[in-house]
Amino acid sequence: MKIVLIDYGAGNIQSIQFALERLGHVGVLSSDWNVIKSADKVIFPGVGEASSAMKKLKLSGLDALIPTLTQPVLGICLGMQLLCNKTEESNTKGLGIFNADVVKFSNHVKVPQMGWNTIYKLKSYLFNNIIENEYVYVVHSFYVKKCAEAIAFTNYDGEYASALQKNNFYGVQFHPEKSSKQGEQILKNFLNI
Numbered sequence: 001m002k003i004v005l006i007d008y009g010a011g012n013i014q015s016i017q018f019a020l021e022r023l024g025h026v027g028v029l030s031s032d033w034n035v036i037k038s039a040d041k042v043i044f045p046g047v048g049e050a051s052s053a054m055k056k057l058k059l060s061g062l063d064a065l066i067p068t069l070t071q072p073v074l075g076i077c078l079g080m081q082l083l084c085n086k087t088e089e090s091n092t093k094g095l096g097i098f099n100a101d102v103v104k105f106s107n108h109v110k111v112p113q114m115g116w117n118t119i120y121k122l123k124s125y126l127f128n129n130i131i132e133n134e135y136v137y138v139v140h141s142f143y144v145k146k147c148a149e150a151i152a153f154t155n156y157d158g159e160y161a162s163a164l165q166k167n168n169f170y171g172v173q174f175h176p177e178k179s180s181k182q183g184e185q186i187l188k189n190f191l192n193i
Contacts, residue, residue: 001025001030001040001041001063001191002038002040003010003020003025003026003027003039003040003041003042003043003191004027004028004029004030004035004036004039004041004042004092005017005027005028005029005030005042005043005045006030006031006036006042006043006044006045006062007030007031007033007083008053008056008057008060008062009053009056009068010045010047010048010053010056010078010079011100013029013045015151015175015177015178016043016045016076016177017029018037018177019109019176019184019187020179020187022184023184023187023188023191024155025088025191026074027043031060031062033061033065036062036069036193037052037064037065037069039071039150040075041071041072041073041074041150041191041193042067042069042071042072042074043073043074043076043079043186044073044074044075044076044079044080044082044083045076045077045078045079046075046076046077046078046080046081047077047078047139048078048168049089049090050078050081050082050087050089050090050092050094050102050142051090051091051092053078053082053110054082054092054094058170059116063119065093066083066095066097067095067097067170070168071168071170072170072193073168073169073170074171074172074190075110075169075171075172076147076171076172076175076176077089077139077140077173077174077175079171080098080144080163080171080172080173081094081102081142081171081173082094082095082142082150083095083097083098083164083169083171084086084096084097084099084100084101084102084144084146084164085098085099085100085101086101087100087101087102087103087142088098088101088102088103088104088142089102089104089110089141089142089169091168091171093143097166097169098147098164098166099148099149099151099166100114100144100145100147100149100150100161100164100167100192101144101145102143102144102145103142103143103145104141104142104146105141105143105156105157106148106157108157109156109157110142112139112140112141113138113139113140113141114138114139114155115137115138115156116135116136116137116138117135117138117154117155117156117174118133118134118135118155119133119134119136119152119153119162119163119174120133120152120153120154120155120156121150121152122151122152123151124152124153124163124165124170125189125192125193126163126165126170126172126189126190126191126193127151127152127163127186127187128185128189129185130182130185130186130189133148134180134182135179136162136172136174136175136176136182137174137175137179137180137183138154138156138162138173138174138175139175140173143156143157143160143161143162143173144160144161144162144164144171145156145161146159146160146161147158147161147164149161149164149165149166150162150163150164151163151164151165151170152172154173159164160173161173162174170190170193172186173179
């Protein structure tokens, strides 16, 4: 199976590659259109700031390529947020795959939300063999509002969408590569789609 991680200068690639290796797979890092288009599975990672990430995507033309992909695509953290319509982070326009907006947590809670939190109301094959209220690892200051494409929720400063799905596109706000056995199971489920 050919697994490609989209390379656009967003951090945290190594931990995803290590997680894939533990599952017996190799994740190839690439920004080459042909390599990405020929992949069986595509992972769209992201750690960093939204507007600079979108600038990097535009410079390489990846902003035009990603919405055309037909194989399963998994956006992780900022990767998921960039698949949405827009984010309040630097007032950035996203790729518009998910019909959802990204907003900042209020001043009533510690920002960023960092550490372990639960996911619940799970729907989608992505969460096969994952129990309700399982803990996953999160680090983020912005979140996706509840929307029709939500396939999991988390509560922090109110309930928000912690995973999304539309057609072949999946997104998770948390970091499966840092979420222990349950994170590995979610990655495994994605690879089996």
